[in-house]
Amino acid sequence: MKLIPENHFNPFPALAQFVQDELTSRFLNKWKFRAPQYRRNARELQQGEWIPIQTSHGNRGQEQPLGDGGQGVVHLWCCLDANNRVIDRVIVKNVFPGTETWANPSQWRDGRIGGEPREVMISNEVYDQLEAANAGDGKFVTRCLGYGNIHDPFKYDANGRIMTYLDPRLGDADILGGPQRQRNPLAGKPITCRIPSYKLYFEYCPHGDLHTQITAQNREERRRRVQKARSSGVRKRRKVQIVRDVPFHEGFIWRTFEALAKCAVAMEKANVVHGDLCPTNIFLGESDPHRFKIWPIPKLSDSGSSRHVDLMTRNRLDDFEEAMQATFAPPELARPNGQYEVPGLKITHKTNVWQIGMVIACMMRLDIYLPETDWRIMPSQVPRDTELHFDDPDRRELKDNLFQHPNCHYSAELIGLVKDCMKFYQIRRPTPQRLLARVQHLMQGRCGGMEIYTGDANGRIPWNKKEKLRDLQPDKWQEVDPVFVQ
Numbered sequence: 001m002k003l004i005p006e007n008h009f010n011p012f013p014a015l016a017q018f019v020q021d022e023l024t025s026r027f028l029n030k031w032k033f034r035a036p037q038y039r040r041n042a043r044e045l046q047q048g049e050w051i052p053i054q055t056s057h058g059n060r061g062q063e064q065p066l067g068d069g070g071q072g073v074v075h076l077w078c079c080l081d082a083n084n085r086v087i088d089r090v091i092v093k094n095v096f097p098g099t100e101t102w103a104n105p106s107q108w109r110d111g112r113i114g115g116e117p118r119e120v121m122i123s124n125e126v127y128d129q130l131e132a133a134n135a136g137d138g139k140f141v142t143r144c145l146g147y148g149n150i151h152d153p154f155k156y157d158a159n160g161r162i163m164t165y166l167d168p169r170l171g172d173a174d175i176l177g178g179p180q181r182q183r184n185p186l187a188g189k190p191i192t193c194r195i196p197s198y199k200l201y202f203e204y205c206p207h208g209d210l211h212t213q214i215t216a217q218n219r220e221e222r223r224r225r226v227q228k229a230r231s232s233g234v235r236k237r238r239k240v241q242i243v244r245d246v247p248f249h250e251g252f253i254w255r256t257f258e259a260l261a262k263c264a265v266a267m268e269k270a271n272v273v274h275g276d277l278c279p280t281n282i283f284l285g286e287s288d289p290h291r292f293k294i295w296p297i298p299k300l301s302d303s304g305s306s307r308h309v310d311l312m313t314r315n316r317l318d319d320f321e322e323a324m325q326a327t328f329a330p331p332e333l334a335r336p337n338g339q340y341e342v343p344g345l346k347i348t349h350k351t352n353v354w355q356i357g358m359v360i361a362c363m364m365r366l367d368i369y370l371p372e373t374d375w376r377i378m379p380s381q382v383p384r385d386t387e388l389h390f391d392d393p394d395r396r397e398l399k400d401n402l403f404q405h406p407n408c409h410y411s412a413e414l415i416g417l418v419k420d421c422m423k424f425y426q427i428r429r430p431t432p433q434r435l436l437a438r439v440q441h442l443m444q445g446r447c448g449g450m451e452i453y454t455g456d457a458n459g460r461i462p463w464n465k466k467e468k469l470r471d472l473q474p475d476k477w478q479e480v481d482p483v484f485v486q
């Protein structure tokens with residue numbers, strides 16, 4: 001049980017439960033919303049009353065945020081006008097990075113601790129590269145709207161090195177290598193005041209994430225069907241039909257593939273490797289009225305584990321394991337036992353390509369992650385010879401018959417491109433530029449006309465249009481909806 005987050009890997013869940021609860025409660029109930037202090041060229045937030053919204057309650061009656069993760073919690077704030085109508089929305093991410101991460105200069109722009117967080121810097125760099133390549137393509141990442149509310153409990157010496165940090169178990173001891181023990185000004189204050197933190201602001205994506213949507217496609221539904229009588233005078237019969245494992249339309253998969261390929265090109269130009277590319281980090285925003293109107297826009301999100309591909313990162317010398325999900329680790333990032341599974345590999349921009357291939361494979365398989373990788377986190381549920389083991393030449397790539405669900409019948413071109421992305425040897429994977437070119441070439445004529453479909457005569461998408469996503473999460477807090485505040 002920890003009272004202060006220390007480790008750089010998942011520091012928030014490692015905290016004592018009561019500390020997590022207190023930090024979450026302060027965030028949802030006691031923090032008075034403040035616009036980001038630093039927003040660069042992002043849009044300015046509306047002025048008005050900002051309130052947290054969509055709170056739920058856990059088993060112990062604690063208010064729950066919209067989401068949580070290894071470094072903190074996220075929640076939706078809405079701005080209301082005088083008539084309690086929503087006029088603006090923003091996601092606020094309250095980050096508790098842990099003392100090791102906070103004290104690491106590589107986590108900050110230009111190494112200035114307590115300045116601009118690396119996540120903000122990289123998010124903006126990738127967005128800028130997307131916009132430079134094609135105006136409007138910045139929509140394929142969640143826009144970072146700024147950062148602020150930086151709480152730094154450390155003391156620094158004349159050289160900028162951390163001197164002291166109050167650990168309640170050690171009193172006012174200098175536990176981080178300062179020259180001497182000093183009285184900490186936070187002594188006697190609540191534990192939550194001693195935890196370093198900052199807040200990030202992102203655009204709100206109303207339709208959830210790809211993980212949630214894959215789950216929706218899988219959901220079992222019992223539908224009643226009326227069968228016509230074969231002859232007159234015979235009563236109609238009712239039959240229950242069980243529907244589940246509904247495949248994604250191939251057009252939506254190509255749409256997502258193209259969006260992620262564009263992000264891969266932008267990350268290459270920004271010299272960035274994402275590291276945590278998976279369905280939970282691909283959000284679904286509002287649709288584009290001019291192209292693929294029927295589906296929400298896929299948006300790459302969460303640059304918390306991203307970093308620049310410098311010499312240390314390329315040669316895997318900087319302990320790359322922050323918030324990465326083990327089931328989505330490519331060969332060069334896989335560390336099942338704390339050690340790299342395959343020695344001698346390098347991290348390059350084709351690392352992003354492998355993870356994109358894995359995400360698309362999950363969509364074609366209707367799996368939130370592939371069971372062939374679950375041995376990394378739990379006892380395996382699949383035959384041993386189908387497990388994905390990068391240190392075994394016979395099992396380092398997915399078997400040819402495991403790239404789509406039995407209910408799915410995707411084109412050979414789509415399956416072949418995903419296979420190429422997930423090759424073990426990087427030289428056999430396409431570069432980001434080559435991947436984008438192949439996606440845009442191969443998707444022609446394979447999207448069922450959905451790229452130009454704009455709805456019925458009134459511009460609306462019929463509720464029963466079979467190409468739509470199944471049970472897409474609705475936009476509950478549109479910018480015209482009244483909100484009833486107790």
